[in-house]
Amino acid sequence: MAIQVLKFTNRSALQARLMGWFRMLTAFVSLEIAAQACAALASFLVVRNLAKEHYAWYSLAFNLQSTLGSFTLLGIGTGMTSMAGQWIGDREQMGTLVASAFQYRRYLLAIVGPLVLPVFGYLLLKNGCPLWQTVALVALAVCLLLVELNRQIFSSPVRIAGRYNYLQQAALIEAVFRVASLGFFILIGCLSAWTTILVSVLVSGSVVRFLIRKRAEEFVAPDSAPDKAIHRRLTKLNLNVLPSTLTFVFQAQIGIAMISIFGKTASVADLGALMRISLFLLVPQAIVQKIIEPKLARAKEGKDLWRKFGVSVLCVAAMAGGCFVLMYFLRYQFLWLLGKQYWYLEKELAFYSGVACAGTVTSMSIMLLYARGWADYMWISPLTEVLCQLCATPFLNLATPMGVLRLESVRVAAAAVIYGSLVARRFFKSRQNTNLQQDREIELKSNLETLVG
Numbered sequence: 001m002a003i004q005v006l007k008f009t010n011r012s013a014l015q016a017r018l019m020g021w022f023r024m025l026t027a028f029v030s031l032e033i034a035a036q037a038c039a040a041l042a043s044f045l046v047v048r049n050l051a052k053e054h055y056a057w058y059s060l061a062f063n064l065q066s067t068l069g070s071f072t073l074l075g076i077g078t079g080m081t082s083m084a085g086q087w088i089g090d091r092e093q094m095g096t097l098v099a100s101a102f103q104y105r106r107y108l109l110a111i112v113g114p115l116v117l118p119v120f121g122y123l124l125l126k127n128g129c130p131l132w133q134t135v136a137l138v139a140l141a142v143c144l145l146l147v148e149l150n151r152q153i154f155s156s157p158v159r160i161a162g163r164y165n166y167l168q169q170a171a172l173i174e175a176v177f178r179v180a181s182l183g184f185f186i187l188i189g190c191l192s193a194w195t196t197i198l199v200s201v202l203v204s205g206s207v208v209r210f211l212i213r214k215r216a217e218e219f220v221a222p223d224s225a226p227d228k229a230i231h232r233r234l235t236k237l238n239l240n241v242l243p244s245t246l247t248f249v250f251q252a253q254i255g256i257a258m259i260s261i262f263g264k265t266a267s268v269a270d271l272g273a274l275m276r277i278s279l280f281l282l283v284p285q286a287i288v289q290k291i292i293e294p295k296l297a298r299a300k301e302g303k304d305l306w307r308k309f310g311v312s313v314l315c316v317a318a319m320a321g322g323c324f325v326l327m328y329f330l331r332y333q334f335l336w337l338l339g340k341q342y343w344y345l346e347k348e349l350a351f352y353s354g355v356a357c358a359g360t361v362t363s364m365s366i367m368l369l370y371a372r373g374w375a376d377y378m379w380i381s382p383l384t385e386v387l388c389q390l391c392a393t394p395f396l397n398l399a400t401p402m403g404v405l406r407l408e409s410v411r412v413a414a415a416a417v418i419y420g421s422l423v424a425r426r427f428f429k430s431r432q433n434t435n436l437q438q439d440r441e442i443e444l445k446s447n448l449e450t451l452v453g
Helices: 002-049 052-087 091-126 131-160 164-187 193-216 228-262 265-298 303-329 331-338 346-372 380-395 401-452
Strands: none
Touching: 002 052, 002 164, 002 331, 052 091, 052 131, 052 193, 052 265, 091 131, 091 228, 131 164, 131 193, 131 265, 164 193, 265 303, 265 346, 265 401, 303 331, 303 346, 303 401, 331 346, 346 401, 380 401
């Protein structure tokens, strides 16, 4: 009878846990779909209503913001995730971490900004952008970068604390206001490259300042001073991920740069428009970043960590596979959304969908290494990726979108092998440590039994 009661209790607990997960995922996915649908609508409004020339300038300016963000966010983001996972609940320590991250951000911007800004200014001018618009686009891209840096730092404690829905509600509000603002500029006939980025700066800046920062203050003590020990940890993390950062920036910009230099302005717009389709992968990516990554950052080393990681990989692979099937069979509808000036990109769209979905699965290994702060050997992957791409370059036409996408597929394949190997190395090392601990416990128990006997 007692055994039956125990089984019934365990079954009830399991059912309650599964129902809790189901309700949480339902609420999360519903909000995420609503937010991403509005964001996708805003992106397609931009693609369909901007002239190809202006969309090319917009793509270059947006890539400038992404490049600077890569240099200033990756190391800080890794440190914020791994350290916040340890200190969440301690407002004083979290306040020190946030203050240190902001100070460290200023140092990185002072170093990277003067190196990157002239390059993108040249690319804009080369593609026919007037001087005054070039200056405006570069300035707005820097402003948008500062907004995104604030978002990254203030979102980390909220995300690690498990307040996923609040961040989603903020993203939904942001997307709705962005659509409304873009619609207003379209109606009055004033939509251009610089007004599009201006809308992003004003809307995103308001949401970060009045919503995300306000919620972050619940977990972060205000007016905390930076800590030199945290600076040293951030420096170590940045040095460890620097090769990966450089490669990420190189990979993200090489396509736009190659087409800008060797191709035509229309090709720049084609590649930028194709990349808008990645918006449909934002739901699985959001689940990875907002639910899975914080849980892995908080998980205990050992079986708990690897069990959660294995289940997460299977779930993300299933979602990515579903997204690929959806994008493949609805590719003509997606091209219609982009507009008639992009209808001839059918093959490129199908190929890019496969590469993007494969990259989403590969990112799981990268995410685990970042979440746990295991960045010691990550420099191997960038070198391998670059070498593989250099070998493939003579066989590709990098003046066309398909050539750039094939180059990206080479990178994704190399990254999957290397980062997967690094995760496997950590797994076997963890198993070895667990076995050693069990052997010590058995030996200690045997010694105690001998002494008692």
